[in-house]
Amino acid sequence: MNRTELGALLVAADLRKTYGATPALDGASIEINTGEVVAVMGPSGSGKSTLLHCLAAIVTPDGGSVRYAGQELSTMSDRGRSAQRQSDFGFVFQFGQLVPEPTCGENVALPLRLNGVRRQASARGREWLERLEVAELADRHPGKVSGGQAQRVAVARAPAPGPRVVFADEPTGALDSLTGERVMHLLTSAARESGAAVVLVTHETRVAAYSDREVVVRDGRTPTAHRVPAARP
Amino acid sequence: MSHRISPTAHRGAAFGRVRAAVMGARFAVSRASWPRTLLMVVGIGLGTALLLLASALPGMLDARERRGAAIVETASDRLAVPGENTLVIVYANTEYGDRDVRGRLVRAEGARPPVPPGLRALPGPGEMAISPALARLLEPPAGALLRERLPYRVVATIGDDGLTGPADLSYYAGSATLTAADGSRVDRFGTPQASARLGPLLTLLAVTALVVVLTPVAVFVAVASRFGADARERRLAALRLIGADLSTTGWIAAGEALAAAAGGLTAGLALFLLGRSVIGSVELWQLSVFPADVRPAPVLAALVVTAMPLIAVAATWAGLRGVVIEPLEVVRRAPRPPRRGWRIVPGLTGAVLLLTLTNGGGTRGGGWAPWLAAAGIVLVLVGLTALLPGGVSAVAARSGRGPLPWLLARRRLAADAAGSTRLVAGVTVAVAGAIAVQMLLAGLAGSFTTQTGQDPNRADLNVSTTSDPTGATALATTVGVRSAFTFTATSARVRGAAGDNEIPLVVGTCTALREIAAVRACTPGDVFTVTPPQGGPRVGPGSVVELAMTGRDRPMAWTVPRSTTEVAAAADPVRQSRYGLFLTPEALGTDGRSAAGRQITFLRLDPNRHDAADRVRNAATRIDPSASILTLTTTRTACSRTSAAASSPARP
Ligand SMILES: Nc1ncnc2c1ncn2[C@@H]1O[C@H](COP(=O)(O)OP(=O)(O)OP(=O)(O)O)[C@@H](O)[C@H]1O
Ligand SMILES: [Mg+2]
Numbered sequence: 001m002n003r004t005e006l007g008a009l010l011v012a013a014d015l016r017k018t019y020g021a022t023p024a025l026d027g028a029s030i031e032i033n034t035g036e037v038v039a040v041m042g043p044s045g046s047g048k049s050t051l052l053h054c055l056a057a058i059v060t061p062d063g064g065s066v067r068y069a070g071q072e073l074s075t076m077s078d079r080g081r082s083a084q085r086q087s088d089f090g091f092v093f094q095f096g097q098l099v100p101e102p103t104c105g106e107n108v109a110l111p112l113r114l115n116g117v118r119r120q121a122s123a124r125g126r127e128w129l130e131r132l133e134v135a136e137l138a139d140r141h142p143g144k145v146s147g148g149q150a151q152r153v154a155v156a157r158a159p160a161p162g163p164r165v166v167f168a169d170e171p172t173g174a175l176d177s178l179t180g181e182r183v184m185h186l187l188t189s190a191a192r193e194s195g196a197a198v199v200l201v202t203h204e205t206r207v208a209a210y211s212d213r214e215v216v217v218r219d220g221r222t223p224t225a226h227r228v229p230a231a232r233p
Numbered sequence: 234m235s236h237r238i239s240p241t242a243h244r245g246a247a248f249g250r251v252r253a254a255v256m257g258a259r260f261a262v263s264r265a266s267w268p269r270t271l272l273m274v275v276g277i278g279l280g281t282a283l284l285l286l287a288s289a290l291p292g293m294l295d296a297r298e299r300r301g302a303a304i305v306e307t308a309s310d311r312l313a314v315p316g317e318n319t320l321v322i323v324y325a326n327t328e329y330g331d332r333d334v335r336g337r338l339v340r341a342e343g344a345r346p347p348v349p350p351g352l353r354a355l356p357g358p359g360e361m362a363i364s365p366a367l368a369r370l371l372e373p374p375a376g377a378l379l380r381e382r383l384p385y386r387v388v389a390t391i392g393d394d395g396l397t398g399p400a401d402l403s404y405y406a407g408s409a410t411l412t413a414a415d416g417s418r419v420d421r422f423g424t425p426q427a428s429a430r431l432g433p434l435l436t437l438l439a440v441t442a443l444v445v446v447l448t449p450v451a452v453f454v455a456v457a458s459r460f461g462a463d464a465r466e467r468r469l470a471a472l473r474l475i476g477a478d479l480s481t482t483g484w485i486a487a488g489e490a491l492a493a494a495a496g497g498l499t500a501g502l503a504l505f506l507l508g509r510s511v512i513g514s515v516e517l518w519q520l521s522v523f524p525a526d527v528r529p530a531p532v533l534a535a536l537v538v539t540a541m542p543l544i545a546v547a548a549t550w551a552g553l554r555g556v557v558i559e560p561l562e563v564v565r566r567a568p569r570p571p572r573r574g575w576r577i578v579p580g581l582t583g584a585v586l587l588l589t590l591t592n593g594g595g596t597r598g599g600g601w602a603p604w605l606a607a608a609g610i611v612l613v614l615v616g617l618t619a620l621l622p623g624g625v626s627a628v629a630a631r632s633g634r635g636p637l638p639w640l641l642a643r644r645r646l647a648a649d650a651a652g653s654t655r656l657v658a659g660v661t662v663a664v665a666g667a668i669a670v671q672m673l674l675a676g677l678a679g680s681f682t683t684q685t686g687q688d689p690n691r692a693d694l695n696v697s698t699t700s701d702p703t704g705a706t707a708l709a710t711t712v713g714v715r716s717a718f719t720f721t722a723t724s725a726r727v728r729g730a731a732g733d734n735e736i737p738l739v740v741g742t743c744t745a746l747r748e749i750a751a752v753r754a755c756t757p758g759d760v761f762t763v764t765p766p767q768g769g770p771r772v773g774p775g776s777v778v779e780l781a782m783t784g785r786d787r788p789m790a791w792t793v794p795r796s797t798t799e800v801a802a803a804a805d806p807v808r809q810s811r812y813g814l815f816l817t818p819e820a821l822g823t824d825g826r827s828a829a830g831r832q833i834t835f836l837r838l839d840p841n842r843h844d845a846a847d848r849v850r851n852a853a854t855r856i857d858p859s860a861s862i863l864t865l866t867t868t869r870t871a872c873s874r875t876s877a878a879a880s881s882p883a884r885p
Contacts, residue, residue: 058474058560079478085560086476093561099471100464101263111475113256116248141264157475 009034009069009197010165015054016063017047017220024050025061026220032165037188037198039211047220048201049169055199056089056167057081069164086114090158090196092168092187097154098142104153105129105138111161124160132156132186147174155183159190166191169201177206184210250484253477257488265464270493272457277497277541280450282504287443288533296526300397303350306337306419315413316420317343320355323416323859325406327850329379333519334367334402336383338858340411347421349405351395358409361385364395367402378847382854393523399513400521408858415859440607442670448614458490458548465489466558474560482558487546494545498538505529580616583609610669617665686808687865691748692835694849694864695807698857700783700832708834711852713845715837718745723830725778725814727770728790736770737813738780740828746815748835751801758819760797763812772814773797781829791821806835806865 010032017025024047032038032055040048053059054066057073058081066073068088073081090111091097098107109125117124129135134152142150151174158166171187172180188210191198200211208214215222261270306322325336339346341355348355356362361383363371368390371380385406396403469482477485509527529537586609698704705719720741727734739746743755750763762772772778774795779788793814802810818827838845846864853860 053561079480082473082476082478082481084476085474089476091474093474097471097474097561099468101260101265101468110472113252114472114476114481116252143265 008032010055010199011067012051012055012064014064015051015061015066017050017054017059017061023220025054025064027064028217028220028222029064030055030215030222032197032199034164035192035195035197036213037191037200037211039208039214040199040201040217041203041205041208041214042217044203046217048217050220051217051222052167052169052199052201056091056165057084086111087161088164090161090163090166092151092154092158092166092171094151094170094173098150098157100142103139103141104134104145104150107142107153108157108160111157115161117161125156128156128160129153131190132183148176148179151175152179152183155187158187159194159196162194163196165197165199167199170203171200172202172204172207180204180207249481253481253484254488254491257485257490258492259488260468260485261489261492266489269457269460270489270496272460273454273490273493273545274496274500276450276454276457277494277545278500278504280447280454281498281501281537281541282508283443283446283450284537285501285505285529285534286508286527287439288529288537289527290439292528292530293522293526297397297522300394302425303423304395304397305422305424306347306349306417307421307424308417308419312418312420315342315418318345318347318420319343319418320346320420321408321411321413321416322419323408323411325854325859327382327854327862328864329370329376329382329402329847329850332370332402334370334379334404336403337405338408338411338416339405340408342418347419349395349422351392352389352405354389356385356388356405356407358407359385360388361404361406362389362391363387364391364401364403366400367404370402378844378851382847382851393525396523398516398521399523400516400519406858438670441610444607444611444614445667445670454545455548458545458552462552466556469558470561473558479558483550483553486549486553490545490549491542494542497545498541501541576616576619578616579612580620583612583614583616586612614665614669682868685866685869686804687867688806688808689865689867691806691837692865693838694834694836694846694862696834696836696849696853696860696862698832698834698853698860700827700829701856704832704856705834707852707856708836708849711845711848713839713842713848715839717834717836718742718748719832719834720745720749721828721830721832722811723780723828725780725791726788727772728777728779734770736772736778737811738778738816738828738830739811739813740816740818740821740830743817746817749803749805749811750815751803752815753800755817757817759817760794760820761800761815762793762797763800763802763815765812766802778814783827783829794820807863 008031010030012031013029015025015028016023026047028047028051030038030040030051040051042048050059054061054074057066057068057076061074064074068084071084073084076084085091098104099110102110105122105125107125108128109121112121112124126135126138129138132152132155134149134156137145137149137153142153145153151171155168155171158168166187168187172183175183184207188198190196198211200207202208260266306320312319319342321340321342323338325338327334327336337349339355340358346355352362363383368387370376371383371387373380383404383406385404391403391405393399465486469477469485472482472485473479509524512522512527513524515521586605590606590609696708700721700723705717708714709717709719718741720739723738723740724735725738727736739749741749743752743757743759746752746755746761750761752761755761764771772793774793774797776793777790778793779790782789800815802812804810816828821828836849838849842848850860850862853862
């Protein structure tokens with residue numbers, strides 16, 4: 001392993017992904033360093049979400065490589081990718097990521113439970129809800145809270161198990177601007193505290209302002225992508 | 234490449250599966266899922282209870298047979314003389330309303346008589362021991378007439394050991410005067426038990442009934458498991474996102490199914506126990522079962538208990554096979570090309586099987602016939618269930634245009650026929666199955682029902698007692714009797730005849746003789762003969778016969794008069810044709826004595842008096858406690874006449 005690889009936690013090169021006839025990614029490249037917050041920006045339909053999914057081992061690209069901590073994710077088995085997501089990644093999406101049956105508190109504890117943490121799972125779940133200032137939602141079910149509240153629960157869940165990368169796709173899309181900023185602040189500070197990198201897809205510059213740098217995606221490509229020499233301390 | 238080892242892999246795959254299953258079980262009882270879980274619990278519970286009951290059936294029959302065998306009175310080889318351990322027993326079965334009562338009159342001949350099961354001691358003279366059900370039946374006012382017939386002092390209750398079921402009506406009454414000539418001499422109770430086995434028709438019925446009941450239950454469970462499947466798949470997708478791999482989601486789903494199965498097993502067991510506790514008060518065709526006799530066969534019960542969860546998990550996994558659950562999305566696999574050909578196979582096979590069996594008149598296949606028939610019925614039912622969803626979606630896809638609601642409904646049906654139509658299929662199968670069971674029951678009744686040949690239009694009751702001159706009047710004047718005729722049936726020895734020299738002899742009024750032989754012109758003092766069809770001693774004018782008379786030790790000699798008329802035989806109301814000598818009482822002389830023999834009375838009752846029959850039975854029992862009383866019916870079902878129905882031992 002060389003120095004660059006030590007710094008660059010997640011390296012994607014020349015990613016290609018086609019849905020039917022539509023090329024969603026057409027040679028996109030990106031590098032994420034340990035602990036940095038990267039905003040992925042671009043017009044609608046440009047391939048931001050697809051890029052994020054490839055990076056997060058949710059979607060297997062048709063071509064190119066995704067290396068995480070020195071391992072090739074794009075050719076890994078489902079079991080290996082699942083294990084990777086479980087142990088190292090956290091997710092905040094626009095919707096659909098909370099499990100409807102358990103309470104919000106249990107939802108935050110779920111990744112911990114999947115990891116085999118049993119006794120402290122609930123306590124840590126509550127702790128994170130408190131940090132996101134939605135402790136009162138702990139005993140309510142995701143279906144019984146507002147979209148914004150659900151979003152904050154999801155934001156609380158992402159850093160709870162201590163991931164090394166948090167993937168966020170339009171995390172403030174459902175929130176008013178004031179709440180959006182508050183949530184962004186809480187998310188980035190939580191990530192910084194634990195040393196987790198954040199890949200943040202957004203088209204709001206206000207949100208992108210919380211990032212260390214921006215990567216623009218256009219027509220499935222990343223024209224402005226460039227290597228950042230060193231990670232922030 | 235440095236492989237990071239995930240915590241799951243680290244702690245072992247089995248541990249991860251258990252954790253996933255536990256998580257799934259918690260989902261199953263969560264607020265959003267419990268309606269579906271409850272449906273599955275109900276379905277699995279019903280199925281479990283039914284299967285447990287079915288597995289208890291052989292044991293039930295066996296216990297019944299064992300109990301029946303234990304109370305049979307038995308004689309050792311030589312019991313010509315009374316002994317310390319002998320008992321005279323006379324059948325005194327009776328009917329009350331439409332219920333059969335098993336009755337035995339007993340008299341100990343020595344100090345150590347055998348005691349029937351369920352009793353601690355024999356009832357003494359004038360005493361009786363009765364079954365709990367008979368005790369309830371005897372309660373006034375409903376049981377007043379029966380109490381009159383069984384006037385003995387109740388000294389004991391027959392225990393369960395002495396009954397075949399809790400609803401058995403049974404009594405043992407003590408007598409001081411019975412002799413072996415009245416019945417039989419026995420020295421023990423119980424015979425070796427014949428092994429209880431379901432007859433072929435009953436097997437067929439049981440198997441079909443079980444399938445008929447289980448198919449809708451299975452369909453119900455299948456539908457319940459599809460109920461809310463979308464939500465479940467979305468949940469699994471959400472779990473995939475945070476790192477559950479495909480095997481983990483499978484085990485989570487399995488955990489849900491297992492929780493439902495566990496609930497279902499518990500419910501089924503509770504239902505079974507509940508059913509067992511109430512089964513003691515259920516009576517079908519005068520058959521009842523002791524709860525203690527309803528014991529599932531251990532092997533079968535274990536099979537049910539292990540198979541239920543396995544089937545639940547297998548069904549869940551089969552359901553998940555059609556979908557790919559990716560993080561963030563659920564992809565339904567493209568429907569397989571419509572290869573529905575195989576669906577026709579079970580139905581067709583079943584139909585062919587049934588047709589072959591029916592054409593053979595039910596004799597083809599030998600001992601396998603019922604099993605083949607059951608298989609045929611099952612295959613047809615299963616074939617229906619398999620064929621219906623495909624058929625419906627095919628029809629839905631092809632049917633033409635229509636209003637919007639129709640179009641939407643059609644779309645839905647065409648897209649997901651399996652889900653909604655399975656329900657319809659379940660109902661169809663239940664109905665078809667019910668019809669099959671109905672037909673089987675009819676067939677069964679047919680095979681157990683025999684034409685008696687009796688003519689209820691000519692008489693309602695036939696009473697046979699020891700001869701008693703006042704008896705006939707007592708019967709004829711009983712409240713509710715419209716008309717009656719009586720005759721004495723006995724036999725006489727033909728003097729001078731070699732070999733078989735006994736000839737039947739009947740003494741009765743002209744009215745009575747007209748009913749039992751082709752007698753037309755008749756005045757008191759007339760004598761008729763009916764030539765026996767199969768030969769035997771013949772008598773004619775001048776023949777001398779000897780016959781037993783009441784109140785005389787020695788038989789009386791009597792000469793057949795010159796005026797004797799030869800007549801043809803005719804069937805009496807119970808279709809018995811008599812032959813021999815037919816005498817009016819006056820032909821025997823008028824010294825007040827009458828011929829000794831069985832006094833047979835046919836009675837017609839007032840249909841408006843529902844208790845008339847029981848009043849006659851009481852009157853008959855007063856004349857002769859072991860009187861045999863027959864209710865005339867055109868048909869008789871073997872099923873309803875069990876051990877209690879055996880008639881009195883034949884007597885001269
Ligand atoms: N599952 C899919 N099936 C088919 N096409 C898809 C799928 N996901 C994405 N696409 C297509 O790929 C292209 C990129 O989509 P993607 O969702 O990555 O865009 P995006 O940049 O996230 O857009 P937005 O800002 O609107 O979320 C689009 O043309 C989209 O239609
Ligand atoms: Mg997007």
